[in-house]
Amino acid sequence: MVVGTNFNLNNINSNDIKSIEILKDASSIAIYGSRGANGVVLVTTKNGSGAGAGKPEVSVNLYTSMQLVPELPDMLSQEEQIAFTNESAEFRSAALPFPNDPSTYPDNDWFDLLLGTAPIFNTDVSISGATDNVNYYTSLNYFNQEGIVESTGIEKYIFRSNLDIKLSDKLKAGFRINYSRIEQDNGNASFGNAFATLRTQPIYNEDGTFNGFDEVVSAPWSNPIANIALNTNETFSNNLLGSMYLEYKPSPKWVIRSTFSPEFNNTKQNKFTSSQSPNLLYLGEGGNASVRTVASSGWNNENTVQYQSDFGGNHTITALAGASFQKVSTEITEAEAFGITSDAAGFNNLGFSDPIRSKVSSDYNSFQIASFFGRLNYSYKDKYLLTLVGRTDGSSVFAPGNQYEFYPSIAGAWKVTEEPFMQNQSVFQDLKLRASYGKSGNQAIEPYRTKGVLVEANTTVNGVEQPGLTLGRPSNPNLQWETTNSLDIALEASLFGGKVFTELNYYYKKTNDLLLDVTIPRQTGFDTQLQNVGSLENKGWEFMLNTTNISNANFNWNSTLTLSSNQNKILELGDVDFIDVTVDAILGSGNTRLIVGESVPVFTGVPFLGTWKSQEEIDASSLTSEEKNKQVVGGSRFDDVNGDGIISVEDAVVLGSPLPDLIFGLENSFSYKNWDFSFYFQGTIGNEVYNLRTRNHYFNRGETTKFAELADRWTPDNPNSNIPRAGADSVTSTSPNSEYVEDGSHLRLKTARIAYNLPVEKMGLNSLKNATIYFSGSNLLLISDFRLIDPESSRFGRDGLGNIAQGYNDGSYPNPRVLTLGLNVTF
Secondary structure (H helix, E strand, C coil): CCCCCCCCHHHCCHHHEEEEEEECCHHHHHCCHHHHCCCEEEEEECCCCCCCECCCEEEEEEEEEEEECCCCCCECCHHHHHHHHHHHHHHCCCCCCCCCCHHHCCCCCHHHHHECCEEEEEEEEEEEEECCCEEEEEEEEEEEEECCECCEEEEEEEEEEEEEEECCCCEEEEEEEEEEEEEEEECCCCHHHHHHCCCCCCCECCCCCECCEECCCCEECCCHHHHHHHCEEEEEEEEEEEEEEEEEEEECCEEEEEEEEEEEEEEEEEEEECCCCHHHHHHCCCEEEEEEEEEEEEEEEEEEEEEEEEECCCEEEEEEEEEEEEEEEEEEEEEEEEEECCCCCHHHCCCCCCHHHCEEEEEEEEEEEEEEEEEEEEEECCCEEEEEEEEEEEECCCCCCCCEEEEEEEEEEEEHHHCHHHCCCCCEEEEEEEEEEEEEEECCCCCCCCCCEEEECCEEECCEEECCEEEEECCCCCCCCEEEEEEEEEEEEEEHHHCEEEEEEEEEEEEECCEEEEECCHHHCCCEEEEECCEEEEEEEEEEEEEEEEECCCEEEEEEEEEEEEEEEEEECCCCCEEECCCCCCCCCCCEEEECCCCCCEEEEECEEEECCCHHHHHCCCCCHHHHCCCCCCCEEECCCCCCCCCCHHHCEEEECCCCCEEEEEEEEEEECCEEEEEEEEEEECCEEEECCHHHHHHCCCCCCCEHHHHHCCECCECCCCCCCCCHHHCCCCCCEHHHEEECCEEEEEEEEEEEECCCCCCCCCCCCEEEEEEEEEEEEEEECCCCCCCCCCCCCCCHHHHCCCCEECCCCCCCEEEEEEEEEEC
């Protein structure tokens, strides 16, 4: 079942998964064509094999977890923040926001108010079995997780049924069905609210009603406690994923198979902001609500013919040919209502609103893929292996003439230990050298990107507003596939009777015709156009070492070490040396660039040099007179890199990359009699993280909370500090700079688990096959110098801007520490 990169893995019960394989080399992904351009995650679910002849096997998995709030960033205390805010106002000659003693103002710990421990409950039951003609596996799963941020959480119901039936000696049929319903509380308050709200901000007015005004900035304030109590933001998703197949073997050498896999998704998001929300009451606007539905359906049909034969005693050949076809359609409908005066119906009746301000929108998109493929596997004495693959993919997202592309690959392997000269040695049990080279393509752009798109553009005629449309983006019918040529070389070895297994892999990939939004002349009426431009290389290595350290009747100890490193580089970007990527509308451009000769992306900005220590230092600088007038003693000092006397985006330099020099993981597992224990460490070395919160919590004025280190800021009594003085940002323009970029190297104890396998036979529990009680923890330890603590949380996802803007962090939803107690029982 090809589900695509946007498939939500929450739709699958993790206890239904038998194995997960990652296919990356050119040969293994070639048969998947464009669908495997960035690798393939192959998820295999369980069946009834091993359950016992004819007798059903029932498994019950129960666990409960407690999520603990992780370590949080250090911020100024209430008294320190008041001092900073007053200093900032005083520097601007503004009235002091807090003229009285700090004890007279609230001291709200917003992290404590909005975050807390939260439980998880999980129950799943499966029934499986196998006979000579039937193999079946059926499961039910209920999962409920409250979020550590108030008003967030997820609840899941999942049903799965896998069935294989042998209809005759030559005919076999089966199906896979997975249905899931997910109910999600999206949150009416966020982790960002805990960051951004001053501790002095009152939650309630003197009369006990919710406060909705911020006296410091003299503007309405969205009260997160009120939002949790009054508002709604929820999503309901239903997913049905299925597959039906028919397999016919006219003879032992031939296999004919046809598979049809449908998928249906329906998602509905309800939002309601109460008319009693204090900020809306202050504005007198009434409440608002919206309902958004996304319905998608798709199907995939795959047909294959396989032939396998041995000849000459030493030769084995397997040939496969096939064709697959896929279509996916999506419809989106959204309605928004404003000016709701009654909370009685919430989002269920958008008619209780101001009809003039209502908004309605809808969208539709669809794409189709047609593919034809073949694979030939050849083996000589099971010593020399050769694989040839060819696949032609056609995609509707491109214009006619550019829709089809052919992707070939070749792979070979040499089992060195099968050679005569390796027969009289005792070191290597297996030694295998393999290599592959191939071409793959990427068509991962939205449908209709080759075409222009119409957008609403009303105009006024004779004083009356008239509806209208205009072209919202330029067309480009010349778009074509991104193509990647890949080389993989690997060495696998099993040593000392299988006690040591190691694998070393090197790869090189070059991608041409990158699909990027490129700046075009403004005379066209547009700023950018999607084009095929430039090329990119990725190269790196992966190493895995698996050892059996101790193995005897009572005690076993196994270890697995993984090391990897990937480096990429932009080789060409058409007619330009770099492309600016804007990831934050306030920060603007200059913080992220795609630069020829650099990795994707690189963080860029002006070097931050600390603070100006005296007026004489400012006067002696090489800045222009106008630029000197913008500088203040104790304010931020930046490097005039290009020497033009002006601090601007033109002074931006490369500050770092989100790509680690090394990614590592270490797992150890132990067993002693009926006890099992394991732990897993992971981490990175040499990567940088772009902290998007630095602007507000380091440089900005006193209306926003500040990192604790700003207690040591520049003041007349602390003139040697390199932390800018309070309020200086209101005078000195703070461009994206090196203070935003921090070291992302870290070490995390990802998981630890201890389990006891009950001796069911000794206990007289003859009805049980096995029973295990376990206790586990995840995210138990994190060692990091990052201001926001967790460098692995990310501002952007895997789609859209997230493909380029990696390594950006704004303190997204934190990874909790999780303690779990569970029971697995099999009857």
